[in-house]
Amino acid sequence: MAKVRVERPLVEMEGDEMAQVMWAWVRDRLVLPFVDVGLVRFDLSIGHRARTDDRVTLDAASAARRHGVSLKCSTITPDRTRQRELGLARALPSPNGTLRAALDGVIFREPIICRNVARLVPHWAQPVVIARHAFGEQYRAQELAVPGPGTVRLVFDGADGSESRELYRFDGPGVALALFNIDASIRGFARACLHYGLQRRMPVYFSHKATVLKQYDGRFVDLFAEEFEAFAPAFAEAGLVYAPRLIDDMAAFSVKSTGGYLWACKNYDGDVQADYMAQGYGSPGLMTSVLMSPDGRLVQTETAHGTVRRHYDRWRAGAPVLANPLATIHAWSRALWHRARLDGTPDVAHFAETLERAAADLVDEGVLTPDLAPLAATRRTPVDTAGFIDAVAARLAGALR
Structure with missing residues (x-):
């Protein structure tokens, strides 16, 4: 042979x-x-x-x-x-x-679906691809143990000026956490998800909490929308859609759906949802993992x-x-x-x-x-x-x- x-x-x-x-x-x-x-x-x-x-x-x-x-x-x-x-x-x-x-x-x-392996969620007949943004957030955060009364501020020292915003005024001990992300990485995340959705012929949904994090998650929503403009004709031709969805709504939808879509998640969200999906489809040992660049090359x-x-x-x-x-x-x-x-x-x-x-x-x-x-x-x-x-x-x- x-x-x-x-x-x-x-x-x-x-x-x-x-x-x-x-x-x-x-x-x-x-x-x-x-x-x-x-x-x-x-x-x-x-x-x-x-x-x-x-x-x-x-x-x-x-x-x-x-x-x-x-x-x-x-x-x-x-x-x-x-x-x-x-x-x-x-x-x-x-x-x-x-x-x-x-x-x-x-x-x-993405789960490996075998008909003979029982799924904890039986109606998940098609795979769900979890796309995880692998930059920033909890994995590159700065955390602070607050020893006692005082004020924690978020400070930006820019070339054209500075900005300071009070985060919280502590009356006693506590903890604080600062997350970050950058436009270039968010745009790359969006492009990679949209490329992958086209390759697999799957609709793409991005989950967020922009109702609360209006600037942070709102920036993700805005940049996804801008990047999608270049993909819109190909998505329409393939009969696919892209949509941002509140993570609360997306979690409920994921339980009720039969699968067959790409779920784009922020970094920590993707870490959690991938494990949740793996269990729902039967076993963490029945999962594929692919790292892809924004241009798909x-x-x-x-x-x-x-x-x-x-x-x-x-x-x-x-x-x-x-x-x-x-x-x-x-x-x-x-x-x-x-x-x-x-x-x-x-x-x-x-x-x-x-x-x-x-x-x-x-x-x-x-x-x-x-x-x-x-x-x-x-x-x-x-x-x-x-x-x-x-x-x-x-x-x-x-x-x-």
Whole structure:
């Protein structure tokens, strides 16, 4: 069987623990036997990041910008406990945060829907894509513990003058928090969401609280509206809509709807809603994650779960691995699909779609890992992770003949 040839390489970022083991299994059993693709590899495991003082993450980001499509395995972001456990000189920053900042991207999370996996919200028949603005807000905020009576002010020192506004006059101890965002990032967020909505043929809704945060959220609403002007003809031709919606209304709508739309969220909102949606669709392990630049020309796919340490400890002890690898499979398939989209190679896109369908068909037939088996209406004797990947490889080989 001739391999499908990919014209341009993928940037591969390897990770940590069980996620990296499953990553290698999927790459070596489901991708490389069927696809002739160049891989520009970077080791983002915690040990290698520590040895390079995290320079490797910046090098990986540079390569991702150069080649256009990259994919990333889950990595460890150490807290103080893990820093001591791993013997690190310092608690390295999140490589995801470093890469998102370098690529100026927006995160798109989408559930992997399998008919045989029960959803907590049964009428969510179509996927909902959660778009998360990955800049500013709680993740780059300044917080202050107020020790006692006094006044907290919000101060702007500008080149053409200054402005000071009283935030709150404290009668006793408390806390204060200052958030920020910038027009350039908000505009990029809007463009990325609108590009993605067109690619997936989905209406786009931006959730906000501009009734209360008239200047802060109001700025998001205004800039989304300005950016949409350039997209309006294409949206109309595709029969799609864009609309801003109050987050209260959007949350209620999400519960009642059947899915099939893109929900654009501010940074922290997107963090929360992605987890909420993952549970509603069945499992956090059944989610895809794509980071895309505002112009749609840079894409990084990710595994949407952590490093699966519990399963890693079992695997090192010699026990079989029982985690489902669907998110890892989709990280590879979606990277190949975007490579095909950018390069104009439909045979590569066909392979990516066939790989996803082979995995989903097995789940629907009851071939499941133990973590998914309790959610399934139809199931055979559960298989371990390696057994599931081997079954996908056999199904894929048959479909490509």
